[in-house]
Amino acid sequence: MTAPVKKRSQDLESLIFETALKLFTEKGYFNTSVHDIQKEANVSIGSIYHYFKNKEAIARAIYNDLIVHMERAMVEIRNTHQTTQDRGRAVINYLFDLAEKAPDKMHYLLYATHKEFMPEEKSICSSAPFAIIREMIGEGVEKGEIRNMDPLVASACLIGGALRIIRLDLDEFLEKPISHYLEEIWECSWASIKK
Amino acid sequence: MTAPVKKRSQDLESLIFETALKLFTEKGYFNTSVHDIQKEANVSIGSIYHYFKNKEAIARAIYNDLIVHMERAMVEIRNTHQTTQDRGRAVINYLFDLAEKAPDKMHYLLYATHKEFMPEEKSICSSAPFAIIREMIGEGVEKGEIRNMDPLVASACLIGGALRIIRLDLDEFLEKPISHYLEEIWECSWASIKK
DNA sequence: GTCTATACTCAGATAGAC
DNA sequence: GTCTATCTGAGTATAGAC
Numbered sequence: 001m002t003a004p005v006k007k008r009s010q011d012l013e014s015l016i017f018e019t020a021l022k023l024f025t026e027k028g029y030f031n032t033s034v035h036d037i038q039k040e041a042n043v044s045i046g047s048i049y050h051y052f053k054n055k056e057a058i059a060r061a062i063y064n065d066l067i068v069h070m071e072r073a074m075v076e077i078r079n080t081h082q083t084t085q086d087r088g089r090a091v092i093n094y095l096f097d098l099a100e101k102a103p104d105k106m107h108y109l110l111y112a113t114h115k116e117f118m119p120e121e122k123s124i125c126s127s128a129p130f131a132i133i134r135e136m137i138g139e140g141v142e143k144g145e146i147r148n149m150d151p152l153v154a155s156a157c158l159i160g161g162a163l164r165i166i167r168l169d170l171d172e173f174l175e176k177p178i179s180h181y182l183e184e185i186w187e188c189s190w191a192s193i194k195k
Numbered sequence: 196m197t198a199p200v201k202k203r204s205q206d207l208e209s210l211i212f213e214t215a216l217k218l219f220t221e222k223g224y225f226n227t228s229v230h231d232i233q234k235e236a237n238v239s240i241g242s243i244y245h246y247f248k249n250k251e252a253i254a255r256a257i258y259n260d261l262i263v264h265m266e267r268a269m270v271e272i273r274n275t276h277q278t279t280q281d282r283g284r285a286v287i288n289y290l291f292d293l294a295e296k297a298p299d300k301m302h303y304l305l306y307a308t309h310k311e312f313m314p315e316e317k318s319i320c321s322s323a324p325f326a327i328i329r330e331m332i333g334e335g336v337e338k339g340e341i342r343n344m345d346p347l348v349a350s351a352c353l354i355g356g357a358l359r360i361i362r363l364d365l366d367e368f369l370e371k372p373i374s375h376y377l378e379e380i381w382e383c384s385w386a387s388i389k390k
Numbered sequence: 391g392t393c394t395a396t397a398c399t400c401a402g403a404t405a406g407a408c
Numbered sequence: 409g410t411c412t413a414t415c416t417g418a419g420t421a422t423a424g425a426c
Contacts, residue, residue, distance in 0.1 A: 012410085028311035030225035033401055044411045049403070051409095113306050116223035123366035149379050152369070153360065157383035160355030165348065171318035174347070184344050188352035192387035207391085228419055239393045244421070246391095 013051045015041050017065075020058045025104040029059055029117050059117050066105055070129035078132060084140030085194070089186055091133060092162050096182050099166045107170050110163065133159065137193075146193045157192040161185050208246045210236050212260075215253045220299040224254055224312050254312055261300055265324035273327060279335030280389070284381055286328060287357050291377050294361045302365050305358065328354065332388075341388045352387040356380050 019041035023032040034055055038045050052058045077090040099106040114121055124130070137158065138151040146154060162185050169178040214236035218227040229250055233240045247253045272285040294301040309316055319325070332353065333346040341349060357380050364373040 028308060031311055034403085035401075045403085046405095046411050047409075055402070111308050113223060113308060116226055123368060125363050125366050125368045149383075150376070152363065153356075153376055153379045153383065156359035156363065157356035157380070157387070160357070160359035161348075161352035161387065162355070163359065164351035164355035168320055168347065168351065171320050173318060173320045181345070181348055184348045185352065188344075188348065188387040192352070192356065192383040229421085230419075240421085241393050242391075250420070 012043055012047050016043060016048055016051060016058065017061060021062050021104050021108065024059065024062070024112070025107045029112065056117055059112075059114075060121070062108060063112075063114060063118065063121070066109060067124075067127050067129060070109075071127075071132065074129045074132040078136055084136065084143070084145040085190060087136050087140075088158055088190060088193075091136075091159065092182070092186050092189060095159065095162050095166060096178055096185075099169055099178050103170060106166060110167055110170065130155075140193075144195065147195050149193070154193045158189050161189050161192075207238055207242050211238060211243055211246060211253065212256060216257050216299050216303065219254065219257070219307070220302045224307065251312055254307075254309075255316070257303060258307075258309060258313065258316070261304060262319075262322050262324060265304075266322075266327065269324045269327040273331055279331065279338070279340040280385060282331050282335075283353055283385060283388075286331075286354065287377070287381050287384060290354065290357050290361060291373055291380075294364055294373050298365060301361060305362055305365065325350075335388075340390060342390055344388070349388045353384050356384050356387075 016037065020032070020037050023036055023040060027036075034045060034048055037058075038048060048058075052061065073094050074091070077087055077094065081087045081090050095106075098109075109124070114124060134151050134155045137146070137155045140146040141148060141151060141154065165174070165181050165185055166178065168174050174181070211232065215227070215232050218231055218235060222231075229240060229243055232253075233243060243253075247256065268289050269286070272282055272289065276282045276285050290301075293304075304319070309319060329346050329350045332341070332350045335341040336343060336346060336349065360369070360376050360380055361373065363369050369376070
């Protein structure tokens with residue numbers, strides 16, 4: 001729970017963290033044993049259990065780290081952009097950037113069926129970063145920048161297309177790098193909700 | 196592999212199939228043991244292994260059944276509707292209907308990380324029903340009914356918002372029944388790609 | 391075809407030396 | 409803090425009676 005949002009350097013905890021993220025993404029949480037992490041990271045089982053209570057705690061640390069980073073990014077977007085159009089564009093940019101620079105994390109965000117291995121965790125839809133997106137959209141409706149509609153629907157439409165393309169990218173279904181699709185996706189996303 | 200697309204009545208095979216679908220959806224594939232299926236369905240473990248080679252084969256049967264049904268529906272849509280607008284609307288209708296009438300199947304479609312338990316299966320994005328959607332969109336571009344754009348992007352935008360709302364529904368995040376959001380979603384989806 | 395009993399493997403977790 | 413060795417339970421799958 002004291003997640004390593006801090007530094008991510010040479011220490012064992014970070015090594016375990018990164019290795020687990022890699023393996024969870026490649027093979028899935030349930031197909032990755034603690035022994036797999038141990039072998040891949042060249043550490044002992046004892047070390048893993050020294051830093052993390054159990055396997056689920058590793059998954060939780062990764063999840064929390066991701067959510068915290070996303071939340072910060074969303075707050076930053078809200079602070080540095082004024083119009084809903086600029087903010088929406090920045091959100092799509094962020095998602096594409098994450099998909100390109102840290103596909104592991106994006107995979108974990110999109111694919112991980114978190115409830116299956118973190119039973120008591122709330123649905124990711126209700127997490128802070130997604131709530132902030134809905135808030136920004138809600139403001140946009142009030143200010144008349146986007147059509148008068150349920151912010152829930154509007155945010156689903158704003159990010160739905162992008163997340164779908166990102167999924168195709170993670171599935172290696174796209175011929176070109178993900179950034180190639182950014183402009184077209186953004187045009188569609190914005191067209192779907194603009195006034 | 197001779198999946199029970201046929202009847203789904205009293206026979207044990209169908210009972211096992213339906214029970215597995217229910218449990219895989221509720222708890223996830225990896226959290227569901229064959230013993231769980233056995234207990235829930237009130238059949239013996241021997242019967243399960245009589246009808247299915249192993250646990251993965253059950254998952255595969257469910258997957259194939261779903262894909263076959265979806266493919267039929269998409270073919271039907273292509274045959275009975277002419278314009279891309281009508282077809283697109285019918286696709287969204289179908290997805291919402293499935294989410295409402297058979298949430299288990301929709302959950303399996305959206306959430307199941309199939310590669311994790313069916314390693315050699317191709318990504319669902321390349322499956323027949325989704326290919327048909329892309330074909331219909333491609334026709335729409337040619338006929339000038341939707342903007343000139345990559346059909347891949349256009350289909351992502353067409354269904355992206357809907358799938359996102361459906362996900363919120365499955366996560367029990369929506370206040371109203373899913374059908375309440377159909378019109379708004381459709382307006383957004385079509386607005387995102389129409390000429 | 392349906393059942394029970396059981397074999398076998400392996401993952402998660404712990405104990406305790408250094 | 410890091411390690412090795414080991415325990416324990418669960419889960420998949422099989423054997424073989426009926």
